[in-house]
Amino acid sequence: MDLKQCVDKILAGEKEYFNVLVKQLQVKVYSLAVKMTGDKEEAKDLTQEIFLKIYKSFATYDKSVKITTWIYRIATNTCIDYLRKKKELLMLNEDQEIQIENRPYSLPDKALENKELKLLIQSKIDLLPESYRIVVVLKYINELTFEEIADILKEPANTVKTKLYRAREKLRDSLKETVREGGE
Secondary structure (H helix, E strand, C coil): CCHHHHHHHHHCCCHHHHHHHHHHHHHHHHHHHHHHHCCHHHHHHHHHHHHHHHHHCHHHCCCCCCHHHHHHHHHHHHHHHHHHHHHHHHHHCCCCCCCCCCCCCCCCHHHHHHHHHHHHHHHHHHCCCHHHHHHHHHHHHCCCCHHHHHHHHCCCHHHHHHHHHHHHHHHHHHHHHHHHHCCC
16 A cells, blocks of 8 residues: 555544554664664654654644655654763763664675775764754654755755755864864
């Protein structure tokens, strides 16, 4: 069953089709939450919270907007709210030291290099300002168009393009600096 049929059934009062919608979109929503928060456990909780919000507000869904755009908007806003609350908590607990786990890997050299590169890039994305990070995640991780991102963020497409350009510049500079320093 495609998403449009599923949405039509839900709007017609057949709430059991919400489970079908969840099954079709939960991996993408979870993936977005992981990329935005950097925490798989928190992303699981956020994914549940996101789908609960979607369920509660489904009656307000405007069919002139793509369902995925509407869902990504809710997911993005929920993740932003989470990050803001987390930032406030971090400010309250500035004295705490942040620990990063070091785990030994037994992968072949090439696979290890690729994994390390992905981790390095993800760590640099995590350091981007929130407005840039969101655009990078939506564009490159969730593979949305500029127009879809603009709809989600309620910003002009040119603003999204500018943020993406600036984010790439910051990432490029940050990665160059890391290479100059000989690694992170």
